[in-house]
Amino acid sequence: MYYYDHCASAPIHETVLRTVTELMELHYANASSLHRSGAEAMKLVERARAGVAAVMGAKPGEVIFTSGGTEGNNLAIKGTVAKSSKSRKHVISSAIEHASVYQCLRQLEEQGIIEVSWLPVDCYGRVSVQDVEAAISPDTILVSVMHVNNETGTVQPIREIGALLAGYPQIRFHVDGVQAIGKTALNWNGWGIDLYTGSAHKFRGPKGVGFLLVREGIALSPLLAGGSQEQGVRGGTYNVPAIVGMAQALRLASESMERRRETMYGLRSRLLGLVRNIPELVVNGFGAEAHQETQDEAAPHIVNVSYPGMRPEVLVHMLEKQGILISTQSACSSKSLKPSRVLLAMGHKAERASGSIRVSFGDEHTEADIDVLGERLAMTVRKLKPLEGSR
Structure with missing residues (x-):
């Protein structure tokens, strides 16, 4: 099997697996x-806290351990x-945030606790800094914008938004960094970020654990009533x-990031070239032939394409029969038959937004693997062509 679903969950690093197993036995x-x-x-x-802080450029006291990205995002917002x-x-x-941010805010909005300004994005899925500035009001307490979009791989202008918000010290800036860590640069101390979310299994760590960076001096109300662990912000027995x-997986990802980024950008470019030779498929986000993206616009490990008129789960299952594992939308939304909320926000019609698939790769992949993916993707599209537009 060829596994191209790293955005949903990356395979745990062999060294990390041995460490976790040993600790479960001894500690x-x-x-x-x-x-x-x-x-x-x-x-x-x-x-481990000191190790996470060192890699992220933070102080140990700014690291709060969580159960993963969803809890981290909810803790930051709520x-x-x-x-x-x-x-x-x-x-x-x-409008293109991960469900753990989007649904969290919608819940608070529906309860009448907050008012939300939902910013639009351009055709590449990128937020405008000018739109952020225009939306600020005297009542604004929080801006939450993701670092890398989990469906398209578009990198948001986090540094620029942080620079803008430096002039509004009463506003907290939260960034969902789940898909960025280990693949995209971050300057915790230089970009004006107050809260930053990470999840271990996205960078080859174990599932069920993550962290939230909380800028020193910022106080949060806990989500859970319980013990005094994690400065009283996150009670519960430590895993x-x-x-x-x-912490070990984060260190390994950090040490090899530049080399891995270069390799994955090469794989991404190779895959985009193969996809462009399949006329039925269209690239979503940066990577379309009309716009050659730069490395500050698109993450290196994600390619999103649509087959308008074809249900994406059909494409996914056909590829699975050929040993190719990919996703539709994000893993949290992959069983939904609704059009992608992200692609709709980018201005695409429902037919295109309903037919998208996501390829996300990692350390184990080579150019030969990408060639196999391109070949089997083309073969699958040819087989499905007679069914195009059917429901």
Whole structure:
């Protein structure tokens, strides 16, 4: 099988797997316990915290461990909203955010807790800094814009938005960095970001663990009532093996990022060239022949294409029979038959937004793998051509 679904979950690094397995056998004590075994477990947690902070350019006290991206995004948003003393609370976000941000904000909006300005995007799925500025009001408490879009790979102008918000110190800036870590540069101390979300299994760590960077001096209300772990912001028993494994995976991803980025951009370019030779398919986001993207516009590991008139799950299952594993939309929305919310926001018609597939690759892939993918994708399209437009 050829696995091209790294955005949904990347295979755990072999070294990390061995570390997690060993820790599950040897360090099973509760890290909050007072006895020696508990203290040893807590040392591992704090060592991992320091490791995550070092890679991300943060202070150890700015690292809050979570169960993953969804919790991190909810904690950043709901924790900020609940902590705000404003009677009217206004949030700015975009129409193409991941479900864990989009649905979180919609929930608060429907409950009448906040007002949300949903920013549009251009045809490449990119937010305008000018639109962010125009949406700011005296009641604005939070701006939440993702770093890399999980469907199209479009990189948002995070640095520029952060520079803008430097003039509005009362507004918090949250960035969902789940698809960016290990693939795209970040300057935590230089880009004006207050809250940044990460999830371990996207950079070859274990599932069920992540982190939220919280700028020193910023207070959040906890999502869960419970213990005093994580500065009282995130109670619950520490998942010591997963936390240590995440720190190790993050270090490995960071050490090899530049080399991996160069390799994956080469693979992306090769795949885009093959897709352009299949007339039934159209590229979504940056990468269309009319616009050769730069590396600050598109992430290196994601290619999104549509087959207008064809249900994407048909394409996915046909490719699976040929040993190719890919996704439709994001993993959180892949079972939905609705058109992609992201592609609709980019201005595409429902037919194109309903027929999109996402290819996302990683460290194990080579040019030969991409050639196999292109060949089998072309073969599948030829087989499905007579069914085009059927429902």
